[in-house]
Amino acid sequence: MNIKESAGDRLLLIIMYVAITxxxxxxxxxxxxxxxSSLSTETAIMTxxxxxxxxxxxxEAFRLLLQDETIYRSYGVTIFITVVGTTLAxxxxxxxxxxxxxxxxxxxNYITFYVFFTMLFHGGLVTSYILITKYLGMxxxxxxxxxxxxxxxxNMFLMRNFxxxxxESLAESAKIDGANDIYIMFRIMIPVSLPAMAAISLFYAIxxxxxxxxxxxxxxNENLFPLQYLIKRILDSADFSRQLAQDITxxxxxxxxxxxxxxATIVTIGPIIFLYPFLQKYFVKGLLIGxxxx
Numbered sequence: 001m002n003i004k005e006s007a008g009d010r011l012l013l014i015i016m017y018v019a020i021t022x023x024x025x026x027x028x029x030x031x032x033x034x035x036x037s038s039l040s041t042e043t044a045i046m047t048x049x050x051x052x053x054x055x056x057x058x059x060e061a062f063r064l065l066l067q068d069e070t071i072y073r074s075y076g077v078t079i080f081i082t083v084v085g086t087t088l089a090x091x092x093x094x095x096x097x098x099x100x101x102x103x104x105x106x107x108x109n110y111i112t113f114y115v116f117f118t119m120l121f122h123g124g125l126v127t128s129y130i131l132i133t134k135y136l137g138m139x140x141x142x143x144x145x146x147x148x149x150x151x152x153x154x155n156m157f158l159m160r161n162f163x164x165x166x167x168e169s170l171a172e173s174a175k176i177d178g179a180n181d182i183y184i185m186f187r188i189m190i191p192v193s194l195p196a197m198a199a200i201s202l203f204y205a206i207x208x209x210x211x212x213x214x215x216x217x218x219x220x221n222e223n224l225f226p227l228q229y230l231i232k233r234i235l236d237s238a239d240f241s242r243q244l245a246q247d248i249t250x251x252x253x254x255x256x257x258x259x260x261x262x263x264a265t266i267v268t269i270g271p272i273i274f275l276y277p278f279l280q281k282y283f284v285k286g287l288l289i290g291x292x293x294x
Contacts, residue, residue: 029052032052033050033051033052034262034265034266035262035266036050036051036052036053036054037050037051037054037258037259037262038061038062038259038262038263038265038266039054039057039058039059039061040054040055040056040057040058040259041056041058041060041259042060042257042258042259043056044056044058045258045259046258058259060259061259061260061262061263062263062267064260065234065260065263065264065267066267070222070225070230071227071230071267073223073225074225074226074227074229074230075227077142077223077224077225077226077227078209078211078226078227078228080142081142081145081146081208081209081211081226082205082208082209084146085145085146085149085150085204085208086201086204086205086208088146088150089149089150089151089152089155089204089208090197090200090201090204092150092151093151093152093155093156093159093200093204094159094185094189094190094193094197095185096115096151096156097156097157097159097160097162097163098159098160098163098181098185098189099181100112100115100156100160101160101161101163101164102181115153115156115157116153116157118153119153119154128148129217132144132148132218133218138218139218139219139220140218140219140220140221140224141224142224144214144218144219145208145211145214145215145218145219145226146208148214149207149208149211149214152203152204152207155200155203155204158196158199158200159193159196159197159200162193162196163189163193166189166192166193170188170189170192171184171188171189174187174188202276205272205275206272209227209228209271209272210228211226211228211229212226212228212229212231212232215228215229216229216232227267227268228268231264231265231267231268234260234261234264235261235264
């Protein structure tokens with residue numbers, strides 16, 4: 001049966017499409033401007049300002065940025081942190097979320113409140129710094145960028161809600177066959193929770209990919225600098241690009257400082273932008289299912 005749309009419905013639909021299109025363009029325009037600026041010359045930006053299309057095309061900023069091996073080393077550190085950190089974080093999150101989703105767990109409500117309490121009150125930076133540097137001894141190790149962030153309470157509660165939405169008969173039938181809780185979690189619950197795990201993995205991956213504050217506090221070895229912290233150093237100081245271009249002595253040559261900053265931004269966010277479309281369907285589905293009990 002075909003329902004005929006009224007003129008008012010069509011007008012409302014057009015308005016919605018126009019609004020969504022304008023919003024999408026507004027979101028895309030800053031990224032296009034940054035990309036255009038990274039492909040321009042420093043002189044063009046200083047003369048014409050930031051444009052959607054480059055006035056004078058140039059790859060000088062990318063050449064200066066990528067010719068130094070530091071950026072590749074930082075890329076490797078960040079990829080390691082993201083892959084290993086996300087894997088361990090999902091393991092720890094599931095290991096805590098699944099027991100808290102079981103009604104049979106003793107003191108479940110007390111443990112849940114303890115985790116929730118950390119979302120409201122935090123021990124502060126000083127206590128964390130003393131704990132990590134003095135008692136755990138993780139200064140200047142790559143694990144300081146991973147271990148303190150293995151459990152996010154918000155993500156844990158999302159995962160717990162998803163586990164609670166799964167039919168209890170699956171676990172009960174497995175227990176009748178002699179399976180224990182660990183077997184049930186890894187062989188039954190996690191396989192049927194892939195949409196939620198993909199969404200929460202994306203949360204963790206973005207958090208690990210954007211690590212820079214912890215590196216500023218605890219990392220002194222330049223070989224362990226993650227990409228984001230290296231980019232921050234580049235953005236904070238134009239001396240980096242001047243050092244890369246110190247051998248260039250051409251007359252009227254403008255050292256690419258602004259363009260290098262834009263190129264550094266593109267290099268940083270590029271992998272996440274290309275990864276997100278492949279995980280988008282899991283991201284939306286996982287959040288919708290994990291937020292509803294039923």
